Amino acid sequence: MKYLIVGLGNIGEEYRNTRHNIGFMILDAFAEASNISFSTERYGDVGRGRVKNRQVVLLKPSTFMNLSGNAVRYWKDKEGVEPENILIVVDDLALPLGALRMKGKGSDAGHNGLKNIAQMLGTESYPRLRFGIGNDFPRGCQVDFVLGNFNAEDRPMLNERIGVAVEAIREYVLAGIGNAMCKYNNK
Numbered sequence: 038m039k040y041l042i043v044g045l046g047n048i049g050e051e052y053r054n055t056r057h058n059i060g061f062m063i064l065d066a067f068a069e070a071s072n073i074s075f076s077t078e079r080y081g082d083v084g085r086g087r088v089k090n091r092q093v094v095l096l097k098p099s100t101f102m103n104l105s106g107n108a109v110r111y112w113k114d115k116e117g118v119e120p121e122n123i124l125i126v127v128d129d130l131a132l133p134l135g136a137l138r139m140k141g142k143g144s145d146a147g148h149n150g151l152k153n154i155a156q157m158l159g160t161e162s163y164p165r166l167r168f169g170i171g172n173d174f175p176r177g178c179q180v181d182f183v184l185g186n187f188n189a190e191d192r193p194m195l196n197e198r199i200g201v202a203v204e205a206i207r208e209y210v211l212a213g214i215g216n217a218m219c220k221y222n223n224k
Contacts, residue, residue, distance in 0.1 A: 039093075039122065040092065041116060041118040042093055042095050043095075043098065043126065044062075045098070045150045046058035046102065052184070056186075057170075057183045059126075059199075060127050063199055063202045066203050067095065067203045080107060080111050081096050081099040089211060102150040105153055106154040106155070107157060110158060128170045130170060132169025132170075133171055135197075136169035137166065139165070140165055141164050141218070142161055142162040145161070168198070168202055208220055208221065
């Protein structure tokens with residue numbers, strides 16, 4: 038069985054440590070924990086490996102967040118992965134910092150990256166892991182907050198929560214979306 042795990046973010050050094058790039062950060066941590074390395078290929082950085090007897094393809098799209106669907110569709114087709122085996126890892130303003138929510142399908146909830154993926158796949162029926170980035174910003178400053186860096190005092194907790202997200206992805210690959218949701222939602 039093969040899985041496509043996609044971490045959403047924006048390419049470029051100026052975005053490296055921003056809240057919007059938590060998907061890239063989680064995929065980097067997953068790759069390190071799984072001894073998988075990335076290479077630059079069409080539409081992004083791609084890593085291939087195994088989690089026990091399951092094949093995983095990791096993707097960090099180079100298409101910028103709002104056009105992520107182009108990369109997801111290309112790699113879905115190239116690797117022959119069904120939508121139910123595509124996990125999108127994404128930031129979420131509606132969740133407190135570090136909170137995890139895994140779902141088997143759902144709306145884009147106003148997230149332009151998820152909206153584009155749904156358009157390009159022709160369905161909203163694909164799993165996603167939402168990672169809370171909080172919403173501690175003044176009215177009208179959402180873009181600055183999302184594209185801002187995490188605070189230094191958030192780092193220790195953030196690193197621990199990224200580790201939990203890595204565990205949730207492994208659970209999804211090995212035991213399925215239902216088990217991963219039961220084990221890691223609200224944890």
